[in-house]
Amino acid sequence: MTKNISLLGATGSIGIQTIDIIREHPQEFKLVAFSAGRNVEKAREIILEFAPTLVSVQEENDAILLKKEFPSIELAYGSKGLIDVATHPDASVLVNAVLGSIGLESTLEAIKQQKTIALANKETLVTAGHLVMAAAAKYNAIILPVDSEHSALFQSMNGEKRSQVSRLILTASGGSFRDRTRSELKNVTIQDALNHPNWSMGAKITIDSATMMNKGLEVIEAQVLFDMPYDDIDVVLHRESIIHSMVEFQDTSVMAQLGTPDMRVPIQYALSYPDRLPRKKAKRLNLVEIGKLHFEEMDFTRFHALQLAYDAGRAGGSMTTVLNAANEAAVALFLNGDITFLKIEDCIERVMDKHTVINMPDLEMILHVDANTRKAVQNMVKY
Ligand code: NDP
Numbered sequence: 001m002t003k004n005i006s007l008l009g010a011t012g013s014i015g016i017q018t019i020d021i022i023r024e025h026p027q028e029f030k031l032v033a034f035s036a037g038r039n040v041e042k043a044r045e046i047i048l049e050f051a052p053t054l055v056s057v058q059e060e061n062d063a064i065l066l067k068k069e070f071p072s073i074e075l076a077y078g079s080k081g082l083i084d085v086a087t088h089p090d091a092s093v094l095v096n097a098v099l100g101s102i103g104l105e106s107t108l109e110a111i112k113q114q115k116t117i118a119l120a121n122k123e124t125l126v127t128a129g130h131l132v133m134a135a136a137a138k139y140n141a142i143i144l145p146v147d148s149e150h151s152a153l154f155q156s157m158n159g160e161k162r163s164q165v166s167r168l169i170l171t172a173s174g175g176s177f178r179d180r181t182r183s184e185l186k187n188v189t190i191q192d193a194l195n196h197p198n199w200s201m202g203a204k205i206t207i208d209s210a211t212m213m214n215k216g217l218e219v220i221e222a223q224v225l226f227d228m229p230y231d232d233i234d235v236v237l238h239r240e241s242i243i244h245s246m247v248e249f250q251d252t253s254v255m256a257q258l259g260t261p262d263m264r265v266p267i268q269y270a271l272s273y274p275d276r277l278p279r280k281k282a283k284r285l286n287l288v289e290i291g292k293l294h295f296e297e298m299d300f301t302r303f304h305a306l307q308l309a310y311d312a313g314r315a316g317g318s319m320t321t322v323l324n325a326a327n328e329a330a331v332a333l334f335l336n337g338d339i340t341f342l343k344i345e346d347c348i349e350r351v352m353d354k355h356t357v358i359n360m361p362d363l364e365m366i367l368h369v370d371a372n373t374r375k376a377v378q379n380m381v382k383y
């Protein structure tokens with residue numbers, strides 16, 4: 001039976017690869033609604049190819065423009081538009097590939113409509129994991145990870161008892177600067193940082209990989225998704241990105257999921273779950289060709305952002321909201337040329353130091369802390 005899909009962030013890196021999978025499997029998947037941000041050109045291409053029922057864009061003006069071109073399609077915009085797409089009545093699956101904590105409310109609304117959520121938008125789980133997981137339990141909605149590490153963990157636990165898992169081991173490629181010392185990071189440029197050795201991704205997550213904050217966000221994402229204590233979540237540097245993560249069980253057995261670094265694999269698995277579908281044109285893993293896989297201990301002094309993420313996770317409550325919002329704001333400043341690379345983690349640390357944790361924050365409190373944190377980071381560079 002065809003699964004009807006709504007897609008947030010269709011014009012981004014994950015969004016475009018989700019569309020590749022939908023295109024590869026026209027019998028299985030149908031795109032019924034999607035959102036774009038400012039890339040109207042790409043939105044137009046997707047409309048022409050898939051003729052969806054509903055499209056949302058970031059700005060009202062762009063929605064008006066597209067409505068004139070496509071009068072038979074429903075057009076929406078802004079944060080309400082994201083919710084409209086996420087809760088579209090024809091869709092059973094929502095792929096959330098929007099960037100940043102802006103994806104939180106639409107995820108919560110989709111959960112209330114009992115959609116299956118294929119979640120790439122990790123910031124949602126970092127900023128308000130407890131609200132998302134509680135809502136999913138209440139409304140019986142399934143959340144399937146798209147992030148490659150979490151898909152690997154999820155796949156490695158298939159058919160196993162969660163209570164018998166003893167450790168989650170996330171692998172990290174190390175990002176663009178894995179072979180540089182901290183002092184060599186002082187004068188790196190935006191272009192250097194955007195040059196990831198293994199994965200082709202959106203700008204923000206590529207910077208997050210270079211700072212290692214991406215792995216920090218993923219540690220918190222793993223804690224939330226699999227309810228494991230931070231002491232039982234490890235990160236290991238694995239430069240080839242072939243083992244996407246591992247699960248250790250109490251009998252010391254370790255299960256891993258392997259594959260070539262291609263986000264379309266975990267995206268497709270989240271869409272086809274519990275089935276697997278063929279990928280005829282995809283590159284197959286050839287371990288003989290690769291020859292060797294390497295593993296190194298994580299250096300928390302070198303990758304200070306990873307330490308900050310563990311600290312935020314252990315502090316709990318609103319601290320992970322602060323970590324995420326500060327990181328989003330600082331990375332935007334770096335990409336805009338306003339701060340240096342090392343200043344990103346410095347900004348995050350300074351706002352975390354000043355924050356007093358609020359336990360079990362509700363949605364209103366999370367949005368409040370998120371907005372205040374962004375302002376605090378922006379103010380740091382003004383003076
Ligand atoms: P991109 O920057 O490539 O894409 C982001 C998408 O979100 C675009 O469609 C963009 O629209 C849209 N968007 C951004 N801001 C807004 C806004 N204010 N309102 C509406 N839409 C908006 O990001 P990625 O695809 O790389 O990442 C998306 C998510 O997936 C992130 O949470 C990331 O951490 C996660 N992820 C990504 C991976 C990857 O390989 N890229 C791997 C694992 C997780 P537009 O471009 O039209 O402006």
Ligand code: MG
Nearest residue numbers: 147148149218
């Ligand atoms: Mg990942």
